[in-house]
Amino acid sequence: MYTQALNARDTTAPVAGPEEAARADRFQARIDAEERIEPNDWMPEAYRRTLTRQISQHAHSEIVGMLPEGNWITRAPTLKRKAALLAKVQDEAGHGLYLYSAAETLGTSREEMFDQLLAGRAKYSSIFNYPTLTWADIGAIGWLVDGAAIMNQIPLCRCSYGPYARAMVRVCKEESFHQRQGYEIMLTLCRGTPEQKAMAQDALNRWWWPCLMMFGPPDAESQHSDQSAKWKIKRFSNDELRQKFVDATVPQGQYLGLTFPDPDLAYDEAEGRWRYGTIDWEEFKQVLAGNGPCNRQRMKQRRDAHAAGAWVREAAMAHAAKRARRAEAAKAAALQQAA
Amino acid sequence: MAEQKIPLWEVFIRSRNGLAHKHVGSLHAVDATMALQAARDVYTRRGEGLSLWVVPSAAIVASDPADKDVMFEPTASKIYRHPTFYEVPDEVGHM
Ligand SMILES: [Fe+2]
Ligand SMILES: [Fe+2]
Numbered sequence: 141m142y143t144q145a146l147n148a149r150d151t152t153a154p155v156a157g158p159e160e161a162a163r164a165d166r167f168q169a170r171i172d173a174e175e176r177i178e179p180n181d182w183m184p185e186a187y188r189r190t191l192t193r194q195i196s197q198h199a200h201s202e203i204v205g206m207l208p209e210g211n212w213i214t215r216a217p218t219l220k221r222k223a224a225l226l227a228k229v230q231d232e233a234g235h236g237l238y239l240y241s242a243a244e245t246l247g248t249s250r251e252e253m254f255d256q257l258l259a260g261r262a263k264y265s266s267i268f269n270y271p272t273l274t275w276a277d278i279g280a281i282g283w284l285v286d287g288a289a290i291m292n293q294i295p296l297c298r299c300s301y302g303p304y305a306r307a308m309v310r311v312c313k314e315e316s317f318h319q320r321q322g323y324e325i326m327l328t329l330c331r332g333t334p335e336q337k338a339m340a341q342d343a344l345n346r347w348w349w350p351c352l353m354m355f356g357p358p359d360a361e362s363q364h365s366d367q368s369a370k371w372k373i374k375r376f377s378n379d380e381l382r383q384k385f386v387d388a389t390v391p392q393g394q395y396l397g398l399t400f401p402d403p404d405l406a407y408d409e410a411e412g413r414w415r416y417g418t419i420d421w422e423e424f425k426q427v428l429a430g431n432g433p434c435n436r437q438r439m440k441q442r443r444d445a446h447a448a449g450a451w452v453r454e455a456a457m458a459h460a461a462k463r464a465r466r467a468e469a470a471k472a473a474a475l476q477q478a479a
Numbered sequence: 480m481a482e483q484k485i486p487l488w489e490v491f492i493r494s495r496n497g498l499a500h501k502h503v504g505s506l507h508a509v510d511a512t513m514a515l516q517a518a519r520d521v522y523t524r525r526g527e528g529l530s531l532w533v534v535p536s537a538a539i540v541a542s543d544p545a546d547k548d549v550m551f552e553p554t555a556s557k558i559y560r561h562p563t564f565y566e567v568p569d570e571v572g573h574m
C-alpha cells in the first residue's frame with residue numbers, strides 16, 4: 141500500500157539476551173491482549189524500526205500524493221470542483237502531518253524524515269509516480285486511489301501502536317469525502333458527452349492496474365507480513381486487501397457503464413468474489429526502483445519546494461528568537477523599575 | 480542539511496458541547512502565534528471545536544510507564560470510593 145517497500149525482511153535485529161527475551165515476551169503478551177503500545181512504553185527495537193519506516197513512508201506518500209492532484213487545481217472545470225479538489229489536497233497535507241507526528245513519537249525527528257525522502261533514501265507509494273493527463277484522472281484517483289487507501293487504512297485504525305492508530309482514525313474520517321468526490325467526477329463524465337465518457341474510460345484503463353499494485357507484492361512473495369501480523373500492525377495480507385478492493389470496486393465501475401482493462405476479470409459464483417488477471421509485477425518493481433513515468437519529476441518538485449521554503453523557515457525562527465529576546469528584555473526592565 | 484529544529488507543540492480542542500479540551504495531536508511551529516494558526520488549519524477543518532490550546536510539548540511532565548503499578552494499582556483495592564459499595568434499601572428510592 142503506502143508502505144510497499146517494507147516487504148523485505150529486517151536483518152538488523154540484534155541477538156537478544158535472556159532479559160531482553162523476557163521483556164519481548166511481556167510486550168507480545170500486551171499485544172495479544174489487544175493493549176495499545178504508547179510512545180514511552182518499552183518496545184523491541186525491531187518494532188520501533190518497522191513502525192518508523194512504515195509510518196514515515198505513509199507520511200511521505202500523503203505528501204507526494206498532493207503533486208499529481210495539485211497539477212489540476214488551476215484547471216478544474218468548475219468552481220465547485222476546484223474548491224473540492226483544493227480541500228482534498230489540503231486534507232492530504234494534514235494526513236502527512238498527522239503521520240509525521242505519529243512517527244516522531246518513536247524518536248526520529250521530522251527533519252530527519254524529510255531528509256530521508258529528499259535524499260531518495262525513503263520510499264513512497266508507487267501510485268504517485270503515474271501522471272495525471274486529463275481531468276478524468278482526478279476522478280479516477282479519488283475513486284480508486286483513495287478507495288484503495290481506505291481499504292488499507294481502516295484496519296490500521298486498530299494497529300497496536302496507539303499514535304498510529306489514532307492518526308488513522310482521523311485520516312479515515314476524511315477519506316470518505318475524497319472517494320465520493322472522485323466517484324462523482326467519474327459519474328458526471330460518464331453521463332456527459334461520448335468524449336467525456338471516453339475520457340473516464342481512458343482514466344480507468346490507465347489507473348486500474350497501478351491501483352491493484354498499491355497493495356504490494358502477492359502474499360507468497362512478501363516475507364515481511366508475518367512479523368507485522370504478529371505485532372498487530374498489519375491485520376490483513378496484501379492479497380486479502382487487494383481482493384476486498386476488487387470486490388468493492390468492480391460493481392461501482394459497472395454502474396458507471398465502464399469496462400475494466402482486464403479480459404480475465406470474471407465473477408466467481410461459488411466464491412462470491414471477482415477473479416482478476418495477472419498483475420505485471422515487473423512494472424511495479426521498476427516504479428519502486430525509481431523508474432516509473434514520474435519518479436524523477438515528483439522528487440524534483442519536492443526538493444524544489446523544500447529548498448524554496450528554506451528562507452521562510454529561517455525567517456520564522458529568527459523572528460521568534462527576536463520576539464523572545466524582546467520579551468525577556470521587557471521583563472527585565474519591568475523588574476528593574478519595580479526594584 | 481542541518482537546519483535548526485522547529486519546536487513541537489501539543490494541540491487541544493474543546494468541542495462545541497462544552498466538554499474539556501481534548502488532546503488531538505501535535506505540530507511544529509516556531510512560536511505560539513504560528514502554532515495556533517497551524518493548529519486551526521490542520522485540526523479544525525470541519526467544525527471540530529470552538530476553542531484551541533497549544534502547549535509546548537517540552538512543557539508536559541508525564542508519568543513514567545514503568546511506575547504504572549505504583550501509581551495506579553492501589554486504587555483498585557479502594558472499592559469504598561465507589562457509590563455501589565454502600566447499601567441503600569430499595570424503599571429509600573433512587574439516591
Ligand atoms: Fe490521505
Ligand atoms: Fe492516504
Ligand SMILES: [Fe+2]
Pocket residue numbers: 232286289315318
Ligand atoms: Fe485521500
